[in-house]
Amino acid sequence: MITDDTDMIDLHMHTILSDGELVPSELVRRVAVMGYEAVCLTDHADSSNLDLIVPRIVNVAKDLNQYQDVKVIPGVELTHLPPKMISSMVKEARKLGAALVLIHGESIAEPVAAGTNMAGLEAGADVIAHPGLITFEEAALAAQKGIFLEISGRAGHSLTNGHVANIADKTGAGLVFGSDAHSPDDLKSYKLAKKIIEGAGLASDFLEGMLLNSRNLLKKTGFFI
DSSP, X not given: OOOSOTTOEEEEEOOTTTTOSSOHHHHHHHHHHTTOSEEEEOOEEOTTTHHHHHHHHHHHHHHHTTTOSSEEEEXXXXXXXXXXXXXXXXXXXXXXXXXXXXXXXXXXXXXXXTTHHHHHXXXXXXXXXXXXXXXXXXXXXXXXXXXXXXXXXXXXXXXGHHHHHHHHHHHTOOEEEEOOBOSGXXXXXXXHHHHHHHHTTSXXXXXXXXXXXXXXXXXXXXXXX
């Protein structure tokens, strides 16, 4: 059934190219039926697989964008890297064709290395995903550099959404939404995303501003007009 989620944009999704359950074509077909506007495919990567998955995501995004309306953006989520590796890996990801580079931030749900958020910011990543108990200094740097912080739709990672929303408000850091979907059950409708935003202590209509942030970020990639 087609829903009313026409303007939904999700910058954080996984496929079978890492630990997701769906091939990219099925994932995109499912969000198309939900009425999505755009998605970014951001499979997990480190130095073992970056050169394998990013070109494949680039290719499938190019294919799918010829035949359906949902804009598919090739990206990557650099995951559990030692912080000192992050700068070179961001550069390599972009060289391989990743239009958006997410950093797997310091979620309290996983043992992410301390210093990951700051390393991602200093490296000029596009989004710090589920940044956990991000500091005021880090959020202020994100605001200064135009790097977005994620409000997460994923269990565990979403536990600090309220903190992220609060510190973004204090520092002026921009926010975007990411479901961090790994399976069909993880896909978020526009209505559910609004409830997640409210759960973070934000007004439900704040989602519109977050989607505008996502839209403007995607326009800069050249894949989305």
